Amino acid sequence: MSITVSDFSTDTVGFLGQQVSSMEVNSWAHARPYGEFEAPVTKVTPSHRRSTIKKSPRSNPLRRLEGFLVETHGDESKVVLEEDGQMVEYFFPAELLKKSGVTLKNQPFELDEFMEDASLIFEIRPLAEREHASASGIPLDPDRRRKLDMLLRAPDCEN
Amino acid sequence: MRIDFYESGVGETTIITFPGGGIGIVDAHPSAYTSRPDIFQLVEGKKIHFVCLTHPHTDHGRDLVGVFENAEPEVFWHTIPDFKQFIYRACETQQFFPSPNREFVEKYQQEWANVFLDIFAAVQERHIPKRQLRADLQHETIDGVEIHFLSPEEKITQDFIEKYAAEILKADPEGGDPNLLSAILALRYRGVVVILGADALKRNWEDAIKRFRTKGLPKALLIKVPHHGASNAMELRHGASHRDYLEICSRNPIASSVIFAGDAKHPEPRVYQRLTEKTHAACLSNGLMNSRSGNKPLSVRLPGVRRGAPPAICHPVLSYEISENGELIKLTGGDCSTCPNAMPQRLTAAS
Numbered sequence: 001m002s003i004t005v006s007d008f009s010t011d012t013v014g015f016l017g018q019q020v021s022s023m024e025v026n027s028w029a030h031a032r033p034y035g036e037f038e039a040p041v042t043k044v045t046p047s048h049r050r051s052t053i054k055k056s057p058r059s060n061p062l063r064r065l066e067g068f069l070v071e072t073h074g075d076e077s078k079v080v081l082e083e084d085g086q087m088v089e090y091f092f093p094a095e096l097l098k099k100s101g102v103t104l105k106n107q108p109f110e111l112d113e114f115m116e117d118a119s120l121i122f123e124i125r126p127l128a129e130r131e132h133a134s135a136s137g138i139p140l141d142p143d144r145r146r147k148l149d150m151l152l153r154a155p156d157c158e159n
Numbered sequence: 160m161r162i163d164f165y166e167s168g169v170g171e172t173t174i175i176t177f178p179g180g181g182i183g184i185v186d187a188h189p190s191a192y193t194s195r196p197d198i199f200q201l202v203e204g205k206k207i208h209f210v211c212l213t214h215p216h217t218d219h220g221r222d223l224v225g226v227f228e229n230a231e232p233e234v235f236w237h238t239i240p241d242f243k244q245f246i247y248r249a250c251e252t253q254q255f256f257p258s259p260n261r262e263f264v265e266k267y268q269q270e271w272a273n274v275f276l277d278i279f280a281a282v283q284e285r286h287i288p289k290r291q292l293r294a295d296l297q298h299e300t301i302d303g304v305e306i307h308f309l310s311p312e313e314k315i316t317q318d319f320i321e322k323y324a325a326e327i328l329k330a331d332p333e334g335g336d337p338n339l340l341s342a343i344l345a346l347r348y349r350g351v352v353v354i355l356g357a358d359a360l361k362r363n364w365e366d367a368i369k370r371f372r373t374k375g376l377p378k379a380l381l382i383k384v385p386h387h388g389a390s391n392a393m394e395l396r397h398g399a400s401h402r403d404y405l406e407i408c409s410r411n412p413i414a415s416s417v418i419f420a421g422d423a424k425h426p427e428p429r430v431y432q433r434l435t436e437k438t439h440a441a442c443l444s445n446g447l448m449n450s451r452s453g454n455k456p457l458s459v460r461l462p463g464v465r466r467g468a469p470p471a472i473c474h475p476v477l478s479y480e481i482s483e484n485g486e487l488i489k490l491t492g493g494d495c496s497t498c499p500n501a502m503p504q505r506l507t508a509a510s
Contacts, residue, residue: 066258066259066260067260068256068258068260068263068264068267069332070267070332071326071332071333071334071336072332072333073333073336073338073391074391077332078467080263080264080267082260082263087263087266087267088466088467089466089467089468090464090465090466090467091464091465091466091467092461092463092464093462093463093464096461096463103332104254104256104330104331104332105254105326105327105330105331105332105334106253106254106255106256106264106268106330107256107330107332108256108258108259108260108261108264111461122461127256127258127259128256128257128258130330132256132257133254133255133256133330134254134255135252135253135254135255135328136253136255137250137251137252137253138249138250138251138253138265138268138269138272139265139269140250140269140272140273140276144269144272144273144276144277147276147277147279147280148246148247148250148276150280150283150284151242151243151246151276151279151280151283152243152246152247154283
């Protein structure tokens with residue numbers, strides 16, 4: 001799904017008076033380096049890190065961010081995006097993600113920015129679908145693992 | 160009785176000091192701006208009658224870990240109906256997808272789980288009594304202060320657990336909302352009622368208002384605004400049948416309200432407008448103001464997108480006292496009527 005910024009009002013980011021012209025967006029986007037996930041595709045990655053969905057045929061995005069869906073309540077979805085190696089929480093319109101096929105908790109997706117006819121275009125694509133999900137445990141450190149085991153075995157852990 | 164609300168970035172910290180000098184802690188989260196003192200400074204040398212985790216969200220519980228590991232609270236109040244199932248599902252049965260950012264997904268879920276593992280493990284290992292709060296429990300009395308539990312209803316907690324299981328097992332992002340587990344506390348002392356609304360949602364308030372009236376409590380003079388002033392906690396539609404928490408707040412004299420902004424959006428402008436019209440509203444932090452993150456360019460400039468980041472501070476602490484004469488006295492902090500950041504044009508601009 002593609003979204004064009006010019007389709008919407010200029011005050012789009014939720015902060016007072018912070019209006020963004022396309023020129024400003026364009027220069028800012030070019031100023032930022034691409035993240036490590038845009039390293040050459042020949043890089044060998046373990047299978048659990050490999051995306052199962054073919055990436056967009058579009059090439060040369062201004063920028064590509066990767067993230068995942070945390071939760072949806074009401075008309076907003078909380079997502080986490082990876083920015084410069086950090087996890088950053090964002091709130092996206094839930095409908096936007098749904099229309100793009102991002103509908104599952106922990107589901108990874110890509111967000112690409114393109115310039116097209118002097119407008120900034122966004123494209124969101126899921127990187128995996130429901131059938132690719134598998135249940136597994138969180139990699140707890142040894143102390144948290146001990147705590148979990150203790151809590152699950154404790155007879156009086158219930159209320 | 161005194162109540163201190165501490166600015167806590169995206170989270171909340173409330174400390175009640177009872178007439179006998181002991182305290183009760185209702186949620187705790189460190190300040191992103193370090194304007195809140197360290198939690199140990201706040202509790203040091205004091206008898207802790209209870210620690211209440213109003214619902215299982217880290218912005219309400221992160222700083223409780225140290226309290227349970229180092230202090231001596233008499234009892235832990237929480238609202239999680241089946242903790243074993245809750246933590247087992249969160250830690251052992253998450254649905255993960257193959258992707259380049261899988262490690263980030265795992266780390267995110269891990270940080271969330273760590274807080275609740277640490278809290279419940281400390282409580283278990285130190286033999287601190289636990290009590291699951293529900294709306295049908297009898298009130299507690301500490302030093303003459305009645306503490307009434309208005310939420311959650313048992314039907315809501317059961318519904319949460321079922322939806323939470325679906326969320327984990329089926330990767331349903333619209334599964335159980337932990338905000339529905341919010342413990343709404345009503346404190347009555349010398350005829351004055353204070354409501355601590357946690358992150359309770361509209362569905363919680365429907366029942367909580369009935370409970371409030373059944374108990375014959377007088378209308379509240381002070382309310383901690385639920386869910387950081389979000390629109391899903393207040394009915395804003397005209398003519399809606401749903402009940403609104405302002406119904407149980409005093410109009411004469413006008414009640415005071417305290418707002419912890421949740422992130423760089425809350426309080427929701429329409430909610431904020433109603434609060435300023437109907438109460439003496441005061442913000443610890445206000446998402447309507449330009450925040451620290453708001454002064455930097457957002458990385459994602461997609462329409463409708465906002466960053467989850469701490470809003471700007473209005474007051475580092477808001478403190479109130481209920482005197483022996485039954486008067487509510489504001490000890491620290493102004494309110495939005497005198498705050499230049501809450502001018503009407505800002506509201507209009509935000510709307």
